[in-house]
Amino acid sequence: MLSDNNFKLGVGSEVGTLKALLIHSPDSGLGKVVPSKAQDWLFEDIVHLDTMRKNEYDHYVKLLLYFLDPEKIKGRLEEVNSRAHNRAFFKPDNAAFHASTKVIELEMLLADILADESICEKLVASVCAIEGCNYRLQQQLIETPPIELAKIFISGAMGDDNMIFAPIPNLIFSRDIGIVINSHILINKPAKKARSRETLLVRYIFFNHPLFVAYRDNIIEIPETVQHFLRPGEDTEGKTTLEGGDVMVVAPNHVIIGCSERTSVSGANEAIKLLFENKVVNKVTVVKIPHKRDYMHIDTIFTQVKRDTWVMLGSLSKKDIDPETAEPTDWLGERKGRDKVEIFQFEAGELAPRRFASIEELLDDVSRNDLGSSTPTRFIYSGNGIFPYDSREQWTDSCNLLALREGVVLGYDRNTKTVEAFRQNGFKVIKVADLLRRIEDNEADPDTMQDTLILMPSAELSRARGGFHCMSMPILRYGLNK
Incomplete structure (x- = not known):
């Protein structure tokens, strides 16, 4: 059972020093996605699982441990590398699993709660109801050892090849399962049926795992609208949905x-009401973006790098009009080739919202007024703001970066024009394999790094359509002044 007597929840920033997070390392279910079901399961492509694990995601886990829980890896890099081929260090079904309480594997938490007979029976019944399993299979699952049952619930397979229901490959995008806001947990309400089982599993984890026992009263669940069951059809526009990739905690109050x-x-709307009623924050800004697969969540079009620096997609931004190349529509409000964005800011107790003309205006206001930045706000644009690289690199998550500490962020190595833009803004750039070796040899110190973009290999991970912001659910971040 994963336990930590000093366990705490607390996130009031996107770029404060990261101290603990939830992740899910790629499981065998990702290797069972088939072309005919890929889009139903919210994948754009099928991935090569071994490459994703060994050459890409494993670097991510090692880096997180060096920054968040160095005792689990420092001085052991060669040993860990030698075990990587059999996932010994990264999955709870192996005796060498790292069992970190800072870099927390969701599969481990699930296995922990399944060891409780009562919880196991309830969760098996719930999963079987969702998946339409027969009674005999339900009994067989109840009798399965917890670690193996956790694997089955996630991968959809008993053993290596006997698939009993669909995998839930999107669980690697742990940001979407929920979001920690100060000391509260806001659980998601997914838009797609493919994510129903992962939401069920996560709900059971948050309400039943001992790690979260002190925070059970701080869990916020989004309700459906009143009499939602009377709506015609199954997928009407009035459906109440919310995913973690659309929630950013940019300041303790915002x-x-x-x-x-x-x-x-x-x-x-439901999230705003609950956040205000529970006094979690006193300011919520809603950014309405086009409903396009290109964008999916707001963290695919902008994320924060430092208190005064953001990376974003320029085609959704405010840009000066060039009089020499402008057309009449550029001046009349129909910006050629640009999608419409609307921004409304609500404050507790205020009747009317404040409006912002652009994403840049909003983010500049956050930097200056919420975070107290005294320097001009900088924007680093996807693809360095050059067509067609801006759109190409946004598609492979150039704007979806995870900050380990202020100014130290992770991104994909394939987004070369965006990397060039970071260099032009004074950032050092280093490949993750080189950084891991330097930290192991005491040539680099995670606690003193500044203004650095860490490049992560991305041949397979990028096929899944999500960057490292998506692949993380921060549960503890220091404030920007720590």
């Missing part, structure tokens, strides 16, 4: 929520 392909206006 949350940004995106209305996107995955988060509905109704979902944002």
